[in-house]
Amino acid sequence: MNETVKKYLKVGGILGLIAGASAAIICTLNVFTEPKIKENEFNAQQAALAKFYPDAKKYSEELSLKDAKATYVLSYWKAFDAEDLVIGNVYKTSGRNAYGAITMLVGVSKGEIGKIVLVTNTETYADTIVEEYLDPYNKGARSLDDTKCGATKGAELIRAMAKEAQSVDERLNSKEGQ
């Protein structure tokens, strides 16, 4: 065997060994951290849900949505009060524009759009949306249609997502009413 080939084999072998060891360590660790990460996500979701209806006693499991017209709404939860009556629904919606992606929860109760809580927003002006648009909206100081806030495209996306959740809610209720 030629000397250079031998050398390349040795060098490649060592690099491969280091990479293999690194992959093994990471995979082992992943076994331990993955359940914890899932649990954290679940807890965060429950905490976010609890913000919507203070008098709700419990929430349903995450229900998947079968609605052909929905482009943003992914799934929803039902909120029940002490007598097991539905107070309202919380919809998980996700949308994207040229600036990034927004995932958020929208509460819809009796056909009205209630609170909106952002889960993730990768847009550059994410802070502006929260400070200038969502916080005032949630406090009742700003109408949902007033989207000119310095991050208008994002606000418009949020409005479109909330409106869609409202119409999905209407269709769901009419289906259940039949």
Add this chain to the structure above:
Amino acid sequence: MNATVPFIVTFLLAIVNATLMDNVVLIRFYGICSFVGVSNKVKPAFSMGVAVAFVTIFASLVCWPLYNFVLVPAGIPFMDTVVYILVIASLVQLVGLVIKKYSPALYKAFGIYLPLITTNCAVLGVAQGNTDSGLSFGLSMAQAIGTSAGFLIIIFLMACIRSRLDAMNVPKAFKGIPIALIVAGIMSIALIGLGGIGS
């Protein structure tokens, strides 16, 4: 996503956004080290910008399919950072070899910057950001193109400004990097002002 807007419009808007409103250096803070280190002369700054642009676009071109067609099906999406940095390091080597073979003059111009590109956050940052936020392939390419253009423009402008600053009577303590950072801050304010465009 939105059915009423044709994809090409979203694509172009995403490029403009990544270039200006979401500029890599001044808003997202990627690649500050090479930005500060190489921007004192116009020509090297431009070469560096072109080299980074090239590697960024190619890295995103390779990393996106690698993540979505190899790492995710194999069940090891958490290995992404390790894989990306290996891809980038080998890409940089490859680019160096190709340039050396076909254009020695070009290699002479930016050969010394090639190792610096591996440690430029912009390259890894774009590849990682694209898959972290689950962009589609088209939009992640828009992100890569816009980011590269933004880096090139800003490092070139900065080099022009800094070559003039050398002739100015700057207070001694501010000479060099401090004044460059403050200039960058002022440029950043200008870009923040662009945030309303497209709204």
Add this chain to the structure above:
Amino acid sequence: MSDEIARNRHKESFLSGIIKQNPLFVAILGMCPALAVTKTFEASFGMGLLFTFVLVCSNVIVSLLRKVVPEEIETPAHIVIIATFVTIVKMLTNALLPELYSSLGVFLSLLVVNCIVLGRSESFAKKNTVFDSFLDGVGNGIGYTLAISIIGIIREILGKGSLTVGKIFTFISYNGSPITIPILKNSVFDVSMGKIFSNPAGGFIVMGILLAIIAAVVNYNKAKKKAAAKSAAKPAPNTNLGGAK
């Protein structure tokens, strides 16, 4: 005698990274996270801690393997080692401190290409013993954490008018909510309305001014030393007492 030399070397590798060769303020490396995550004190301090962890671990492993890894693949091998530790840190933070994970975002992954981590393994760890590399990592880590926390404190006070503790490190709390100390709030010095300092621009400006202040101090010290050397030139020069520089 050799014991003392070794001890001095240990001390030197530990201390030089903290002030004299501070990676951020003196060597001006690792700027990206220092500007990007320093909006608040807590995020910057957390970044510093994670940075220290990655730096110490990678320094130790690189130093352990320094005789095994051939020269041709040094850089790729180091990058793989660093990337491994960054991934480990990413997983652990995501599991144990999810608030920190989400506030650092992609900059946690970008520790892989942090010039300081790679620079320390290339310039120090691959040539020195494991213990020295460990000390070097701890020293540089402390130096970086200090520097980045200073920037974080300044930017948070200027940008928000107050300092909040407990939002990310949730185990620190007062009656179950984060502690907020209003420092400039409602005073004439409250500049948080302008929003400049919580914007990216503020990072550049604060960093530029800090570096200028450091340069001014260094220049002043140099001038003082020069003057002292001039006046001391006539009597016997006692250079040994005045520090290394």
